Amino acid sequence: PLCNLTLDDGYFEIVNTTWLHVNNETCPNGSEIYVPHQGPSEQYWDKGVLRRTNSIDETGEIVWDLALCLLLAWLIAGAALSKGIKSSGKVVYFTATFPYVVLTILLIRGLTLEGAYKGIEFYIGRQSDFSKLADAEIWKEAATQIFFSISVGWGSLITLSSYNKFHNNCYRDTIIVCVVNCATSVFAGFIIFSTLGHMAHIQDKPVSEVVQSGFSLAFIAYPEALAQLPWAPLWSSLFFFMLITLGLDTQFAGLETIFTTLLDQFPKFLRSKRLYLTAGVCALFYFLGLVYVTQAGIYWLNFVDYFCTGWILITVALLELTGLSWIYGVNRFIKDIEMMIGERTWLFWLWWRACWTFIAPCLLAVILIWSLATFAPPTYGSVQYPVWAIALGWCMIIFCSMWIPIVAIVRVVQAEGATLCQKISAACTSDPGWSSNMEKHKEKRNVVENDDNVERGNWSSNADYLLSLIGCVVGLGNIWRFPYVAYKNGGGAFLIPYTLMLGLVGIPVFFLECSFGQFASLGPVGVWKAVPMLQGVGITMTLLTTITCISYNVVMGYCLYYLFASFQSPLPWADCFSWWGADETCSRTPKDPLCNLTLDDGYFGIVNTTWLYVNNETCPNGSEIYVPHQGPSEQYWE
Helix, strand or coil: CEEEEECCCCCEEEEEHHHHHHCCCCCCCCCEECCCCECHHHHHHHHHHHCCCCCCCCCCCECHHHHHHHHHHHHHHHHHCCCCHHHHHHHHHHHCCHHHHHHHHHHHHHHCCCCHHHHHHHHHCCCCCHHHHHCHHHHHHHHHHHHHHCCCCCCHHHHHHCCCCCCCCHHHHHHHHHHHHHHHHHHHHHHHHHHHHHHHHHHCCCHHHCCCCHHHHHHHHHHHHHHCCCCHHHHHHHHHHHHHHHHHHHHHHHHHHHHHHHHHHCHHHHHHHHHHHHHHHHHHHHHHHHHHHECCHHHHHHHHHHHHCCHHHHHHHHHHHHHHHHHHHHHHHHHHHHHHHCCCCHHHHHHHHHHHHHHHHHHHHHHHHHHHHCCCCCEECCEECCHHHHHHHHHHHHHHHCHHHHHHHHHHHHCCCCCHHHHHHHHHCCCHHHHHHHHHHHHHCCCCCCCCCCCCCCCCCHHHHHHHHHHHHCCHHHHHCHHHHHHHCCHHHHHHHHHHHHHHHHHHHHHHHHHHHHHHCCCCCHHHHHCHHHHHHHHHHHHHHHHHHHHHHHHHHHHHHHHHHCCCCCCHHHCCCHHHCCCCCECCCCCCCEEEEECCCCCEEEEEHHHHHHCCCCCCCCCEECCCCCCHHHHEEC
8 A cells, every 4th residue: 555645844745665664753643655456357256247335244135146146047047956866867978077178178178278388387386385284274275175175064975875775786886986076176276377377377377376276266267267268158158067067066965965865754744755855945945045145245155155164064074073972882783884885895884983073083082172272263365254243153153053952962861761871871772763774774784786766766866866866976176176276275286185185174174974874775864773862963964064055055046157257258257347337546567667767866766667668767675665466357256
C-alpha cells in the first residue's frame, strides 16, 4: 500500500512503506492508498459468476443463473439414482472412465506446450526438496491427504460394499481402488503443472506465482491458462465436463449412503417407494442448498468445507478402528473376513492386525491432536469470518458428533446388568440381529454360486461395484488439492511420506470399511449392530454426508455454469468484458511495478518501469512498489 504523507514543509507526498521504514515514519490512519487490481479470470469468478459480497454477513440475493445450474445438477443426480445401484451402477461406466480419457488428452496437450517443463520441474523435478522429509509437517500433510482422498469415514465405502455378494474379494478391490486413486492424484499433478508452467512462461513469471489450490485452481488459475491456448473453448469444455463427471460419481456415493440408511431403518415403508424417496430428498436438498447460491454463498461453501472435513472424520475413523479391533475383537473380525474371501496365512494377517490395533489408531490420534492444537480460524482469501460464524462451525461439529456419546449412554442405560461394568459389557455385545446374520453367513460359507441378498439387492456385476468405488474415491480433491500439497511439501519428496501413509493408514482403514459393509450387508448405521454402543458413529457418518452432499452439488453447479460459458468464443474470462461486470481494476496483465526513486533534487518520486527504462535508471533494492493484480478469469469468478 502507498501512503499520502504530509511532509515537514507542509506538502503532501505519496510514499511507500520502504520510505516510511527508512525514515522512521508511520502512516496516519486514513492516509493509506490501496491500488486495487484484478485480472479477467479472477474478476469474472467474483463478479460474473458469484457476484460476491464483502463478507458472510452480507447475504445478498440469490444468483439465479447458479440456482438453475444447481437445479440441473440435482436433476442429474436424482435421475442416476432413481433405481438405486441398478441405475447408478450403469451410469458409472461412463462417469468413472470418461475423466481418464480427458485427463490423457489434457496431459498430451499440456506436455506439448512451450514452457511446460518449468511446471513439471516445479512439481516433482529438480526443485524437489528432500530436506523437508526432516520436517514433521510434511508427514502430517501426507497422512491428512491420504485420509481424505480415499473417502474413509463418510460411510460411502460401507454403503457401496453392503450391496456386494457375500463372497466378493473385497481385499483385491481395496488394493485396486487405492492404487488407482493415488495414481490418479499423481497423474493429475502432471496435467495441472504442465499447463501452469506454460502460463508462467508466457507471462514471464515464476511458476510459484501462478500456483493455487482449491476453488482458485479450478475456477481461476487453470481456466486462465486454458483461455491462452488455441481452440480455448474446446479445452475448457473438456476440462469442466471432466470435473462434472468426477464430482457426480462422488455425489452418487454420498446420496446412496443417505438412501441406504433410510431404507435399512424403514425397509417395509420405504423400499417400495424408492423413486419417491429419491425425488423428495433431492428436492429438499436443492432448497436447503439455495443459501450457497446467494451472493455470500461461497463463504458458506468454504465454511462447511473447513468444519466438516477435518476433526469429525478423523474421530469417526479412530472409533471405527477402536470399536472393531478392541471391542468387537480383531481376531473375530478376521474370521468374518475369511468367511468371505477364504482363509489366509497368519503372516498375511499379522500386518493387518498390527495396522488395525496399533499403527493406524496411533497415527490418527496424533493427526487429530495436532490438528486441534494448530487450529486457525477459517478465511476466504483475505476475508475473515466473524466470531458468530466460527461459533456456528463448532456448533455444527458438536451437532454431528454428539450422537456418539448420546447413543452410547442410552445403550448403557438400557443394557442389562447389576453394575456399571456389566452394563457397559452388555452394551458392547453384538445385537441379536447381528448374531442371526452370523448364522446365515455360516450357512453360506461354502455356497458360492448363489449368495445374493434378495431383500436389499446386489450389484449386477463386480465391475459395477469396482467402478462405483473408483468414482467415489477419485474426485475433485485429486485434481485441485493433491498437486498443490505436493508442491508445497517438497515436490517429489512428498511422494515418499505419501506412499508410506497410504500403506500404514489409507489401505488398512479402507479394507476395514469395505469388509465391514460387505459382511453385514447393512448401511453405516445398521452395521453397528456388531457393537451397539457405537451406533452413534453411523449416525454421525450419515449427518456428515448429508451436510456435505448439499454443499458438494453446488460445486457441480459451478462446473455446469463454466461448461455452458465455455461454448462461447472468446471465453468470457479471456478478457475484461463489460457485459459480465468487469470494472476498471481488471486487466489481462499486471500493471507495471512502481518505484520510490530518489530524484536529483533529493525528493522522492513514484515512477514506473517504463520511465526507468527510458531514463536508463534502475530501482534500488527495497524501493519497489508492487501493484496488486487480478486477471480476467479471477474477476469473472468474483
